[in-house]
Amino acid sequence: MMMNLSTNAHCSSLTSKENFPPSSKSDAPQVQRPRKRTVLGALSENEQRGRSLSQGSQFSKHSSISDSSRLTFLGCPSSSSYDVYVEEACEVVLAASGEEVVSGNYYHDDETAALQNEHLRRLLELSSSSCQDASMADDSLMCISQYAEDIHQHLRESEMRLRPRPGYLEKHPEITNGMHVILVDWLVEVVQDYQLRSETLHLAVNYLDRFLSCTACVKRGKLQLVGTAALLIAAKYEEISPPELNEFVFATDSTYTKKELIRMEHVLLRVLDFKMAAPTTNQFLHLLMSVQPVSAVAENLALYAAELSLLEIDPFLKYTPSIVAAGAYCLATYTVSKSLWPGSLHAFTGYTMTEIVPCLTDLHKLYISAESRPQQAIRDKYRSSKHSRVSLITPPASLPFV
Numbered sequence: 190m191m192m193n194l195s196t197n198a199h200c201s202s203l204t205s206k207e208n209f210p211p212s213s214k215s216d217a218p219q220v221q222r223p224r225k226r227t228v229l230g231a232l233s234e235n236e237q238r239g240r241s242l243s244q245g246s247q248f249s250k251h252s253s254i255s256d257s258s259r260l261t262f263l264g265c266p267s268s269s270s271y272d273v274y275v276e277e278a279c280e281v282v283l284a285a286s287g288e289e290v291v292s293g294n295y296y297h298d299d300e301t302a303a304l305q306n307e308h309l310r311r312l313l314e315l316s317s318s319s320c321q322d323a324s325m326a327d328d329s330l331m332c333i334s335q336y337a338e339d340i341h342q343h344l345r346e347s348e349m350r351l352r353p354r355p356g357y358l359e360k361h362p363e364i365t366n367g368m369h370v371i372l373v374d375w376l377v378e379v380v381q382d383y384q385l386r387s388e389t390l391h392l393a394v395n396y397l398d399r400f401l402s403c404t405a406c407v408k409r410g411k412l413q414l415v416g417t418a419a420l421l422i423a424a425k426y427e428e429i430s431p432p433e434l435n436e437f438v439f440a441t442d443s444t445y446t447k448k449e450l451i452r453m454e455h456v457l458l459r460v461l462d463f464k465m466a467a468p469t470t471n472q473f474l475h476l477l478m479s480v481q482p483v484s485a486v487a488e489n490l491a492l493y494a495a496e497l498s499l500l501e502i503d504p505f506l507k508y509t510p511s512i513v514a515a516g517a518y519c520l521a522t523y524t525v526s527k528s529l530w531p532g533s534l535h536a537f538t539g540y541t542m543t544e545i546v547p548c549l550t551d552l553h554k555l556y557i558s559a560e561s562r563p564q565q566a567i568r569d570k571y572r573s574s575k576h577s578r579v580s581l582i583t584p585p586a587s588l589p590f591v
Contacts, residue, residue: 341476341537344468348509353398353468355506360405364412366536370500372397372416374564377496378438381570383432385424387492392423393467394499398506400457413452414445418453426465470495473514481533483522490579491521493571497555500564508548515540516548522555524585546590556584 320337358364373394396419401407417437424431434447445453474491483491494517498505503522505513515538519529530542559568559580571580 194428197498206407254485256385305474308425337476337480338537343396344472344476345509345511347466348468348511351395351464352401352509353395354402355503355504357402357506358502361401361407362557363409364401364407366502367410368409370564371501372412373500374414374566375413377566377570379420381566383424383436383439386427386495388469388471389420389423389427389498390496391471392427392465392467393420395467395469396461396465398420398502403460413441414449416454417441417445418450418457420451421454422457422465433468435483468510470498470510470513470517473511474517477514477518477534477538481531483518484525485581486577486582487525489522489571490524491517492539493576493579494520494552494556495568496570498552498566501555504551505548508551511538512540512545512548514553515545518547519549520552524582529589542590550588553584553588570583 347580358366358369376390376393378388380393393416397416400415400419417440421431421434421437434450437450438445438447443537471492473496477506478488478491495513498513498517508516515530515534518534519542522528530540530545535541570576572578
């Protein structure tokens with residue numbers, strides 16, 4: 190069945206379910222394959238951006254994003270031999286033969302002691318290793334406490350080099366903010382279906398936005414391919430057992446082939462100069478909550494607000510991940526306990542409430558509007574008991590300083 194959806198349509202409709210084929214790995218447990226994904230389709234123009242695209246184009250999750258099977262872009266050399274045009278000091282093109290030509294360099298730009306230990310273990314990913322004994326864990330927790338400030342300083346320095354550029358959509362006439370919202374909503378669904386980590390999602394969106402920041406004229410038909418390749422790379426970087434390539438092809442309902450996905454993966458890695466260790470809002474949040482623990486409800490609410498911020502390019506790309514993390518922390522603690530920014534975190538980060546308020550205000554507006562938005566994948570995720578059902582909590586009507 191074909192479905193045509195505008196950029197404001199709810200894009201979480203699903204088709205059929207099927208199971209994974211039996212695993213060939215004797216040491217890997219058999220898991221059930223996620224439901225067959227619907228895919229993004231041609232996106233309608235965003236009238237507020239004054240696009241001059243032809244009328245009648247719509248965003249269909251069941252149809253191919255593009256009529257063209259090649260990665261072509263507007264504003265590039267007229268020759269059909271060029272598939273990708275990358276701005277700044279790096280130019281990446283895919284010749285008609287599929288051979289990549291690269292020159293230059295890419296533009297660089299965590300209430301109780303027990304709860305605190307839990308956050309620190311998560312930060313160290315000790316919980317993922319069944320062979321870690323208690324003494325090793327305790328020693329590692331002591332180390333993270335000793336080096337928390339150094340870790341934070343390193344992340345703060347790195348976030349300035351590895352952040353997307355606000356306003357990058359100006360260089361992509363066929364892509365609108367609404368398309369970005371729908372794509373991230375779709376990525377959230379894929380992450381949920383394959384039980385990937387939240388950090389994988391945050392990394393994927395970082396890769397996506399950084400790629401679009403240093404390229405120009407990406408066609409709407411290839412936007413989902415870029416997003417899928419970003420998620421593929423993030424899963425390889427973050428997950429212990431990432432999904433196989435076939436599963437990412439399956440997630441797009443075979444809109445793209447394995448060859449296309451591999452080629453886009455290569456291009457994305459080259460454009461990002463293989464700099465994959467980007468600090469994310471999720472990392473900063475866990476670091477903040479390791480320094481000043483909060484209740485499980487407040488923790489999940491902060492993570493919920495942080496994921497909501499991934500949807501919108503404007504205004505959240507103008508804030509660094511550390512500021513968004515601080516804003517999400519304040520929003521969660523104010524909603525749950527009417528507290529805001531503790532002195533311990535002011536001393537740890539150097540951020541004052543005056544610096545946090547603009548981002549906190551934007552997060553609060555996003556939190557209020559989340560229930561009425563067409564895209565509901567993040568709300569559905571945080572409606573579960575695993576996440577304390579925080580998306581069902583009524584947001585505060587106002588903030589004390591507004």
